[in-house]
Amino acid sequence: MRPGTACRPALPSAGTDVHTGAAMGHRKPTIVSFYCGPAYYREAAERLRGDCEAHDLDHDIVEMDGVADRDWADICRLKIPFYVRMLEKHPDGILWVDADTRILRFPDALAQGGHDFAAFLRDFVDLREFDAAIHPRTFHPGILHFNATARTRAFLAHLAALESRSDARATDDYFLEEAWRTFEGHLSVQILASDLVAREGRPAGPEACFLFGASGNVSGFIRRVEQHAPPLASTTRQRAYLHHYASQALNAGRRAQAQVFLEKARELAPDDTVTAEALTRLKARRRRLPRLVRAVSKLFRPRASAAEVRRAVEAALGAGDIPAAEQALDRLAGLGRDGEAGFIASRRFRLALEKRARRMSLSPEQRPKLWWMETPYPGNFGDVLNPYIVEKLSGLPPLFAAGGTLAIGSVVKFARAGTPVWGAGTPRMTDTLSPEADYRAVRGPLTRELVLRSGGSVPEIYGDPALLLPLIYDPRPAKKHRLGLVRHVLHADAPLRLEGVHEIDIRRIGYEAIEAFIRELLECEAILSTSLHGLIAAQAYGIPTRWCTLSSAGKALPGDGTKFLDHYAVLGIAAQAPLDLAGLDAVGADLAGLCTERATRPFDALALLDAAPFPVQPRYREAARG
Structure with missing residues (x-):
């Protein structure tokens, strides 16, 4: 037989399967x-x-x-x-x-x-x-x-x-x-x-x-x-195993051992932001603050994605490394990605708190721990009032922290055992609250009723801390507008025709922006608002208001209206159905005549200040007595 030839001619295939093309006649290869x-x-x-x-x-x-x-x-x-x-x-x-x-x-x-x-x-x-x-x-x-x-x-x-x-x-x-x-x-x-x-x-x-x-x-x-x-030797596989071992060690309370595993994972992949973030947070918990995020600087490689740089920002902030956080934010801004501006503004705001604390030589233990809602970015007037009011009253830049005080907003449901609650409220009466939270004061009697129903205890001290604004900031601008309009964040983009009405954008971040918002409120003779904190701030300064809604917006406000009724009960404002602006051809200045909501009952500012879970500067108590 000649090399290169079959020993006998191959016979034709008996048939071919349409899907695979495999021989169906069981011929041998x-x-x-x-x-x-x-x-x-x-x-x-x-x-x-x-x-x-x-x-x-x-x-x-x-x-x-x-x-x-x-x-x-x-x-x-x-x-x-x-x-x-x-x-x-x-x-x-x-x-x-x-x-x-x-x-x-x-x-x-x-x-x-x-x-x-x-x-x-x-x-x-x-x-x-x-x-x-x-x-x-x-x-x-x-x-x-x-x-x-x-x-x-x-x-x-x-x-x-x-x-x-x-x-x-x-x-x-x-x-x-x-x-x-x-x-x-x-x-x-x-x-x-x-x-x-x-x-x-x-x-x-x-x-x-x-x-x-x-x-x-x-x-x-x-x-x-x-x-x-072998795949076992791949960086990805080894890093996954090391993270698994680190997680097991953490669950067993062996933080030093977990750090060893994460350090090894970082050696394998120095540019991996997930490992760097986990390691930075672990070191922060172990309170080894010097040089915590040296690895973070390695995260900003030329092709880092926006998500990776975001994680670097969070890692640096979590460890209190101001230079690394600034570097990461600058890098994120330089990427020029749509949708990142809000996040960047939110984190620069938090970075400003860290800088002030650093200038005052404050340790984390010396700062009031506070949690507030940050999304949707960059934040809005009601939520950013949390650090503004706490810092103004205490003179101390608060530390953003999970488990910190819950103050302004419908956030009482986030309280856990030991969480201080100071003025927060519920958006609905169907929630179940933690009975073991430290309830110092709540927004109103409806929230207190829900706390008691959930098995907790709370004194009859009421009031959203935004009602304290006149004690903190009391400008006297001249009136410029007959009527102002404040829309909730979820209503901001709904179609609405305005005629002679000054719209005040509630999307604010930073203390200067908060005070600018207040000045704009005070330049109006009356306020329409679909936002609770647009109403509270106006009422705190004695501006007549009207609670509104906007049914044409794509999303309804969270809750069932409880938060409005809860607050109105504190000031003795008669409850009425919200005015639906979507049913009007135009929102005109003549609607100022419908703004008849005013406080009929005094708000006990001193009781709320005395209930604060952080030190309050004496001048504010004196102002509340006066």
């Missing part, structure tokens, strides 16, 4: 292989031919001319274009068998069709014992079945393209793994049972079909050609 060089390979190939003839198997075993002077690694690469040529030549698929492997019998599973590709797993390991994390490659390259399907041809074309374009010093085994990992299509793969192969020096079991031969070249070349690292 053609055995293919090649050899060159030393007599060892020629003799082995002759034995392989003999096996094929003994078992009545088509075969195409070729002697490669003109390559004997190449080394073993280069010859191995020739397998890849050989696969392609042989599959084109043989319509029933091909079974590559290394020339020094013996065929004891043909594995019937390969003649059943239905798959695109069949192979033994690496090191001939059984599927139940194969751990992809510790094996650097998936398949053993010595015995490979390529069925004659469209998917197989696409896979081989991908494999051949990888090999032809690569200058890597690598064998067929390397490129097979690369193709398997990067092929974008899908393959039906049959894993051959490990007992189908025997090795020299080991007895063949009753199911064995192949006796695998080893020339010894692998051990001589393994350090001279490209290898794959």
Whole structure:
């Protein structure tokens, strides 16, 4: 038989499956292989031919001319274009068998069709014992079945393209793994049972079909050609394990051990912002403040995403590292991404609090701990009143902290055991509140009723702290507008025609912006507002108001109206249905005549100040008495 020809003509396929292109006539594939060089390979190939003839198997075993002077690694690469040529030549698929492997019998599973590709797993390991994390490659390259399907041809074309374009010093085994990992299509793969192969020096079991031969070249070349690292050794996998171990250590209260794991994870991936943030926060909790976020500066690599830089901002703020936070914010602003301006403004505001605390040489323990709603960014008048009022009353820049005092807003539901509550309220009467929170004062009697119903206790001290604004800031601007309008954040973009009405935007951040808002209120003779804190601030300064709604807005305000009724009860304002501005052709200055809401009951500012969970400067108590 001439090398390079099948021992008999291949018969036509009996049929082809439309989906996979797999042979349906259960034809056996053609055995293919090649050899060159030393007599060892020629003799082995002759034995392989003999096996094929003994078992009545088509075969195409070729002697490669003109390559004997190449080394073993280069010859191995020739397998890849050989696969392609042989599959084109043989319509029933091909079974590559290394020339020094013996065929004891043909594995019937390969003649059943239905798959695109069949192979033994690496090191001939059984599927139940194969751990992809510790094996650097998936398949053993010595015995490979390529069925004659469209998917197989696409896979081989991908494999051949990888090999032809690569200058890597690598064998067929390397490129097979690369193709398997990067092929974008899908393959039906049959894993051959490990007992189908025997090795020299080991007895063949009753199911064995192949006796695998080893020339010894692998051990001589393994350090001279490209290898794959096992997935277990990948940076991503190791980092995931280290984060897992760190989490376990934290859950067990072993923070020092958790820090060791996170430090190692950072060494593996210095640019990983998730690790840097976790490490920074852990160090902050351990109170090792000096040089906490040195790693944060490494996060600002040239191609860092906006999300990564955001995390760097949070990590730096969490550790109190002002320079790193400023650097991160500047970098985020420089990205020029839409939608980041609000976040940047919010974090610059918090950074200003940190700077003032640093100038005053205040430790975190000396600052009032406070939590307020920051979203939607950059914030709004009602929420930002929290740090404004607390800092003005105490003279201390508050520390934004989970578990800190809940003061202004419908945030009482966020209170947990021990959380100080000072003036916060509920948006609805169906919530259940923590009975163990430290309720010093609440917005109104409805919130107090809900606290008591939930099993908590609270004194009859009422009032949203925004009612204290006139004690803090009392400008006297001239009136410029007959009517002003304040819309809730959720109503800001709803269509509304205004005629002679001054609109005051509630989206504010920063103390100067808060005081500018107050001045704009005071320049109006009356105020319409769909925002509770637009109403509270106006009423605190004695401006007549009218509670409004805007049904044409895309979203309804959270709650069931309880927060308005709760506050109105404190000032003795008669409750009335809100005025729906969406039902009007235009909002004109003549609506000032509907602004009849005024306090009829005095607000006990001194009781609210005495209930504060932070120090209040004496002058404010004196002003409240006066």
